[in-house]
Amino acid sequence: MAQLYDAGPRAALDLGDVPDDASDATTEEDPQTVEAFVRRMRKESRQLGDVFLADDEAENSRRRSTASDLPETKETMPVEWARSVLADFSDLRLALEAHAAAGVGGKNGPRMPVPRLKDSRGWHRFCFGDTEACPDSSDDEEETVETPQGTLPSVRLLLQFDFVMTQRLVAMHVRWLDSCALSHNRALWLYALLARLHKPLHRDTCAVLRQLVKRLLALRDSCDEPAALNALLALAGRYFDQASADEIGSF
Template sequence: MAPEQDLDVEQEHDADEYEDEAEEAKDSSSDSEADRREFGLYQCLPVEPGEPDWDTEEPQTVEEYLRRVRYEAQQLPDVVSAAALPPAAPSSDQQTAADAPHGQQAGEASRQQHRQRRVLAGASAQHGSSYLTADPGVQDCDPGLKPSSAWTRDFLQQFARLRRHLQREQEMLSEQAGGTSSGGGGGGGSGSARLSLLAGGAAAAMAAEELAALQLDPPSDAMPELQQLRGLDQLQVRRQLHSAIRAAVEEEVVAPEAAATLYALSARIEKPLHAGTCALYRQLLRHCAAQRAALGGASANAACDPRLAHLNIMITIAGAYFGQDEELATMWDDDEE
């Protein structure tokens, strides 16, 4: 065979191999794309690449949150060996778990899962960035500065009752506004129109009577902050709440006026909370907890400090009622509302 023919055959062979590799790469890319869509790994919302802005304690936008999550995912190793985890030594509780009643076994299983989560969290923290490890959480304080469990439960029940009153009041105001706008049309003087107006008037009178019967418990009935929020929709309430929390965490000390405004806005905001609202409540929780810890020990001066009551109220609302603290959240269940 001539050298030219050998060269042509070799070039054809190389071209066939290149086409096969291109086809395999295309099929692999198609399979990867299908896997992303099927298993929920497809990135529906693109974000700007690069390292996130770590100067802000909490992400302020959805894009910033996704940028942090994806940045953290890129820092994780491709392969994690189970041998890197410290071996868990068997405890005496585990050895006697088989002899315990069923309820005690369930409790021990829950505690064991919690210990395993802490071990995994400690192992993953070795590969995390400063964002994962720098969060100090809720600062602890002297036990004498914390409210009692009885007070916390009673406050949460009163706060839930206040929220129900305000929600019903808002519904009644909306119904009244809807009835007024619908009753403004011309009736033509017909008998059916007069009956409709009479029925509408009776419904309006009943609504006004129910609205007048909605009385708030003291001292909430005398709060001007609650009166100023009447008629606002949830979008307006959420905007004001976000602005109030940001202003409060920027101040060195939470003023009583700011605490009253936050209390009123928290009573009007509806569940489930927006993700941004949860992040702001966590900031408020840490800020108030740090201020409470700065009051010192359970001395007479610290216990009589007028700021302590406002701080405990804010901590209970953010941590217990809205569930931003793991320990306090166990003291309130949404089903109790």
């Protein structure tokens, strides 16, 4: 048994010492044995490059690499300012973790009534009340929590949200932003919810944050909250790695 292990790994189908240019590997006829078929496949694979594309796909790939539906970036964030945004955000995440460890927002303490998880209109009214138009106005779900003036995010409220709810709310807010401008309160909610996202992100959440980056870049020239917009770009783009240096600069 020891001799078998000492011999090292062996090929599942040993081709022996027959070279790749043996007659049964070069003939145009169909291989007559498994060994001949494998030798022919091995020879053909060695003649191929490491990467190859079909003719149509090669042209499509070239176009995708040079064309983008995103607006050209006309300005970049000041490096020191962007770094301070990331540092403050990291400090906030650490503070939230410390409060959570102390039981804030836990099920044994006071909790704020919130809408059902899938109640999109209810959540919009909960967050913004009558201060913002709801993009989900065609939704027929009932609003379960009456907050005419909206609710600002707080430590206790954020820690009340579990991981699933946080991801769901981020997706809602990003979807709403696709149909409206970035207001101060919308920016506050997005910032707060991003602070509750845990790494590594689920692929669906990565896609949502990538959509957020694209929307923020589209709003950049017309936004009334440029500092808030750039802060969110720094977080979604750099902290969560959903933007390139060409889109938001290097910092």
